[in-house]
Every structure is written in C-alpha cells, then in structure tokens.
Amino acid sequence: MTNPYMKRAQAALIGDSGRKSERRVAKVMKGRLTPASGAMDSAKGDMKLSRTHKFLSEAKSTTADTMRLELHWLMKIQSEALANSAKPLLTISFVGPDGKLRGLKEDWVCMPRSCFDELTGE
Numbered sequence: 159m160t161n162p163y164m165k166r167a168q169a170a171l172i173g174d175s176g177r178k179s180e181r182r183v184a185k186v187m188k189g190r191l192t193p194a195s196g197a198m199d200s201a202k203g204d205m206k207l208s209r210t211h212k213f214l215s216e217a218k219s220t221t222a223d224t225m226r227l228e229l230h231w232l233m234k235i236q237s238e239a240l241a242n243s244a245k246p247l248l249t250i251s252f253v254g255p256d257g258k259l260r261g262l263k264e265d266w267v268c269m270p271r272s273c274f275d276e277l278t279g280e
Contacts, residue, residue, distance in 0.1 A: 178257025179219035180204055183249050183265055189215065202238035207247070211277070214244040215267075219251035221260075236270065245273045 184191045189205040203214035216235040218225065231248060239246035248268040254260045274280075 175221050175253055175255050175257050176217075176219050179251045179253045180217045180257075182257055182259075183217050183219075183251060186265070187215075187249075189213075202242065203235060203244075205249075206244070212242075212244040213247050214239040214242055215247040215249055217249045217251070219253045219257070221253060221255060223252070225250060225252070246270060 180191060183189070184205050187205070187207055189207040191205055192203055204217040205215040207213040207215060214235065216231055218231065232246075235246040235248060246269065250266040250268065252260050252262060259265065
C-alpha cells in the first residue's frame with residue numbers, strides 16, 4: 159500500500175523542480191516569467207521574450223529520461239500566442255530535482271514550421 163504523504167511529497171518535489179527550471183530558462187533566454195504561470199486571463203504562457211520578434215513560451219521540464227509531447231500543450235501556446243500577436247514557443251528541459259539541466263548542455267526550443275521558415279528566410 160502506498161503512503162499518501164509520500165505521494166504528496168513526491169508531487170511537491172516534481173512541481174518544485176519545474177518551477178526552478180522555469181526560472182532558470184527565463185534567465186538564460188532573457189525572458190520575463192508570467193505571473194501564476196499563465197493561469198490568469200490577462201497573462202498567458204509561462205514566459206514572454208522580446209527580441210527581433212515577440213515570443214510567448216510554454217516551458218515544460220521533467221526529471222525523467224523521457225517526456226511525452228502533448229497536443230494540447232501545442233494548441234494552448236499557439237492559441238495564446240496568436241491572441242497576443244506573438245510567435246509560440248515550447249521549451250523542453252530534462253532536469254534534476256534542483257531544476258538544473260541534466261544530460262544536455264542547453265534547453266530545447268520548439269516552434270511551428272511557419273515561424274521557423276520566417277526566421278530562416280524560407
């Protein structure tokens with residue numbers, strides 16, 4: 159039988175590593191975190207980046223060796239970016255419990271092909 163306290167403690171640890179990773183990614187990418195991780199109607203996405211283009215990013219991380227890509231993540235960030243006149247991004251990070259990268263030298267960034275084509279001049 160599983161101890162309910164241990165399940166809650168494990169869930170808190172997983173959430174904590176994700177929040178730490180979000181802060182780390184925002185700092186590295188020179189982005190601005192969205193309050194409440196995009197939960198408010200007026201502030202969507204996890205992070206905003208303003209460079210030569212305006213981006214809205216959803217940050218996903220895992221302490222596991224695999225991550226399932228979910229369609230609703232892509233649909234959500236694409237819809238929110240469109241509503242904010244921004245280009246959608248999805249950052250993917252494989253991290254340790256401390257939120258620091260594990261196994262890779264940098265985070266991965268995904269975007270729709272049309273954005274890639276625009277940015278590369280195709």
